[in-house]
Amino acid sequence: MKxxxxxxxxxxxxxxxxxxxxxxxxxxxxxxxxWLGQPRTHVGSFEDYFLSxxxxxxxxxxxxxxxHFSTMALNPKEANNPKIARGVLDLLPRYLEKDGVVxxxxxxxxxxxxxxxxxxxxxxxxxxxxxxxxxxxxxxxDKKRGTERTIEVVREMGFPxxxxxxxxxxxxxxxxxxxxxxxxxxSIYPNTKMDETRMAALVKKYGPERIIVNSAADWxxxxxxxxxxxxxxxxxxxxxEDVIETIVWRNPIAFFGQSGRLDMGExxxxxxxxxxxxxEGNSVLRGQSPVVDS
Amino acid sequence: MEREIPTTEAAERLLSVVRAHGEALEVERLESxxxxxxxxxxxxxxxxxxxxxxxxxGRKALSLSEAERESLAxxxxxxxxxxxxxxxxxxxxxxxxxxxxxxEAVVELVAxxxxxGDTGERVAVLRSLSLLPAPERFTELAVEACRSHVxxxxxxxxxxxxxxxxxxxxxxxxxxIVKVLFTExxxxxxxxxxxxxxxxxxxxxxxxxAERRAAGRSIPSDIARIEESTT
Numbered sequence: 294m295k296x297x298x299x300x301x302x303x304x305x306x307x308x309x310x311x312x313x314x315x316x317x318x319x320x321x322x323x324x325x326x327x328w329l330g331q332p333r334t335h336v337g338s339f340e341d342y343f344l345s346x347x348x349x350x351x352x353x354x355x356x357x358x359x360x361h362f363s364t365m366a367l368n369p370k371e372a373n374n375p376k377i378a379r380g381v382l383d384l385l386p387r388y389l390e391k392d393g394v395v396x397x398x399x400x401x402x403x404x405x406x407x408x409x410x411x412x413x414x415x416x417x418x419x420x421x422x423x424x425x426x427x428x429x430x431x432x433x434x435d436k437k438r439g440t441e442r443t444i445e446v447v448r449e450m451g452f453p454x455x456x457x458x459x460x461x462x463x464x465x466x467x468x469x470x471x472x473x474x475x476x477x478x479x480s481i482y483p484n485t486k487m488d489e490t491r492m493a494a495l496v497k498k499y500g501p502e503r504i505i506v507n508s509a510a511d512w513x514x515x516x517x518x519x520x521x522x523x524x525x526x527x528x529x530x531x532x533x534e535d536v537i538e539t540i541v542w543r544n545p546i547a548f549f550g551q552s553g554r555l556d557m558g559e560x561x562x563x564x565x566x567x568x569x570x571x572x573e574g575n576s577v578l579r580g581q582s583p584v585v586d587s
Numbered sequence: 588m589e590r591e592i593p594t595t596e597a598a599e600r601l602l603s604v605v606r607a608h609g610e611a612l613e614v615e616r617l618e619s620x621x622x623x624x625x626x627x628x629x630x631x632x633x634x635x636x637x638x639x640x641x642x643x644x645g646r647k648a649l650s651l652s653e654a655e656r657e658s659l660a661x662x663x664x665x666x667x668x669x670x671x672x673x674x675x676x677x678x679x680x681x682x683x684x685x686x687x688x689x690x691e692a693v694v695e696l697v698a699x700x701x702x703x704g705d706t707g708e709r710v711a712v713l714r715s716l717s718l719l720p721a722p723e724r725f726t727e728l729a730v731e732a733c734r735s736h737v738x739x740x741x742x743x744x745x746x747x748x749x750x751x752x753x754x755x756x757x758x759x760x761x762x763x764i765v766k767v768l769f770t771e772x773x774x775x776x777x778x779x780x781x782x783x784x785x786x787x788x789x790x791x792x793x794x795x796x797a798e799r800r801a802a803g804r805s806i807p808s809d810i811a812r813i814e815e816s817t818t
Binding site for chain 1: 645
């Protein structure tokens with residue numbers, strides 16, 4: 294089964310992760326622009342980050358046969374920093390035009406401040422202008438209220454619900470999201486957020502419609518193989534292959550495909566790896582034999 | 588390369604290929620927003636077109652007629668099919684922008700298009716350098732691009748591009764050739780390497796060959812080709 298990890302911060306991960314993901318069947322990823330664990334102090338740091346998401350990281354992924362897409366936004370946490378917020382928002386029109394950018398995100402709430410609210414709305418407008426879906430982060434603290442407010446804002450603004458992916462759901466928030474037309478993401482984490490067994494239970498209860506799972510692996514303790522591990526947990530729980538495939542393949546493609554920019558190749562063929570022309574301290578390789586697909 | 592083709596004519600040649608191969612709606616959209624003489628450059632719109640070209644003109648592979656291939660080769664654009672229509676759209680955009688900007692602003696615009704471009708945009712900028720008047724102004728940019736670890740960016744200068752042979756210093760050219768060998772790009776794709784071959788390059792390549800022999804590694808034929816070459 295081919296797998297899609299629709300939320301993973303690969304810039305923070307190693308080539309070991311890329312190799313392990315490819316071995317486990319992950320053929321495509323979406324990397325949302327988010328914060329880097331430490332607040333940035335310049336607008337230019339965001340610009341270089343956006344450039345790396347559309348440039349170097351895409352290239353790095355391709356070296357392991359993985360298609361890399363990204364989403365662009367000012368994240369809710371750093372939206373609260375007045376020194377950089379306006380400058381970053383002004384960068385977005387250029388970066389939202391780039392190849393491989395398949396949504397505006399992660400946007401939404403962190404502390405649920407007024408500033409976050411205004412910037413959330415402004416970025417939903419950008420999504421409308423650029424004809425892109427939106428990826429919404431839900432807060433760690435006061436998550437249920439954050440999810441409710443997210444839904445209220447989407448409705449108030451008349452943004453099409455099927456073009457909204459509300460992420461990091463749990464048992465408390467999923468029913469709220471499923472009552473709308475929004476897609477519901479689940480970040481499978483080693484300790485917090487959601488785990489594989491609980492995820493399988495949710496799928497048994499609610500079925501696969503608009504359900505998405507991701508690893509959300511970043512620079513913290515996380516596991517880049519959580520999508521394949523959740524597939525295994527769902528199998529153990531007796532969930533049908535077709536249902537599993539809908540969750541880990543068809544749904545993310547249906548959602549991000551709405552951008553019109555999710556180029557999965559002819560019939561989602563696997564990306565051919567060619568590391569031949571990359572050698573010796575000059576690439577991701579460090580003198581190993583290059584992998585070449587025929 | 589033909590001599591002294593005016594930029595307006597060069598842009599027109601590129602656009603005629605774009606009109607023949609692009610989707611009608613996208614061509615119409617592009618033409619309505621192209622920089623044109625007498626109007627100040629709208630930078631936001633320019634960079635929007637520049638970034639969006641990959642998506643709007645890159646949906647299918649480019650297959651040129653013999654006449655089109657010759658017309659582009661006359662501008663110094665070799666192997667255009669490899670890079671597709673987006674690179675030609677982007678070259679036309681730079682040429683049109685040149686027509687409305689003063690020379691310093693052109694250098695700045697080209698630098699910005701490169702620095703803030705994704706891989707496809709960077710490749711297109713590098714392939715366009717020879718088309719712009721006084722291309723030697725862009726030598727630093729092209730040399731810097733050769734330091735990229737993204738192979739496509741490096742190859743945009745090193746392969747099928749007359750720029751390096753025409754403008755690089757001996758040191759920069761030699762470094763590029765050694766990187767070509769390191770990354771196992773076919774030397775045959777390097778435009779003008781025989782004309783720029785020199786004693787120092789042969790020494791560098793001999794040393795590299797010795798390093799590989801000492802490590803028990805094979806010697807690709809391109810290494811031998813330079814080792815055995817004479818100026």
